[in-house]
Amino acid sequence: MPDIRSTPKLADCIEAVAVSRDRIAFTVLFRYYMPRLKTYFGRRGLTPTAADDLAQETMLRLWDKAHYFDPEKGHPSPWVFTIARNLLVSRFRKPRLGVVDADVSAFEDPGPWPDERLALNDSDVELYRALAALPEMLVDLLEASFLDGKSHQQIAQQQNMPLGTVKSHLRRTLKRLRLVLRQEP
Numbered sequence: 001m002p003d004i005r006s007t008p009k010l011a012d013c014i015e016a017v018a019v020s021r022d023r024i025a026f027t028v029l030f031r032y033y034m035p036r037l038k039t040y041f042g043r044r045g046l047t048p049t050a051a052d053d054l055a056q057e058t059m060l061r062l063w064d065k066a067h068y069f070d071p072e073k074g075h076p077s078p079w080v081f082t083i084a085r086n087l088l089v090s091r092f093r094k095p096r097l098g099v100v101d102a103d104v105s106a107f108e109d110p111g112p113w114p115d116e117r118l119a120l121n122d123s124d125v126e127l128y129r130a131l132a133a134l135p136e137m138l139v140d141l142l143e144a145s146f147l148d149g150k151s152h153q154q155i156a157q158q159q160n161m162p163l164g165t166v167k168s169h170l171r172r173t174l175k176r177l178r179l180v181l182r183q184e185p
Contacts, residue, residue: 010029010032010075010077011075011076012025013026013028014029014066014069015066015069017063018066026059026063029062030059033058033080034055035148036148037055037059037080038055039148039149040081041054041055041084041088054088054091057087061083061087073129073132074131074133075132075139077147130176130177130180131177134176138169140159141155141159141170142170144158144159145170152166152167152170
């Protein structure tokens with residue numbers, strides 16, 4: 001897995017994909033995000049095959065939608081994982097084709113109303129902004145812990161930091177994010 005510090009910036013890679021369909025830039029993105037996406041989907045209960053399929057679908061969506069990414073709004077990871085989360089939600093909302101259940105009502109719950117969907121999107125934007133306001137080192141710690149699934153001890157060793165410092169940074173950062181996300185506009 002490439003170290004992000006030794007590869008081109010992820011935002012630059014997304015821009016290269018958006019502007020010129022740069023396959024090398026996409027390869028960098030693919031190598032960086034695929035293992036993280038598989039871990040993300042696996043932690044949400046998908047089988048390894050389903051997690052791989054949805055991770056690939058996320059990367060295809062990144063390829064198609066790269067022009068929507070705005071580096072001024074922050075780090076690419078929250079944007080990529082918003083795509084992943086939306087695909088995961090869509091996967092569970094889609095009716096299973098070929099499966100007929102006689103007990104299913106014709107009046108199934110259609111999911112959230114449009115204004116509720118907008119509220120969900122607003123919360124995504126707020127999270128995106130809150131993460132963008134964090135120093136890159138804290139975003140790296142959050143990614144390592146929550147997206148890569150690394151233990152605090154592994155992160156401490158990887159970042160060459162004392163274990164207590166890693167735990168303190170993560171605890172304070174999560175508290176800060178909670179406070180920011182609870183505020184009313």
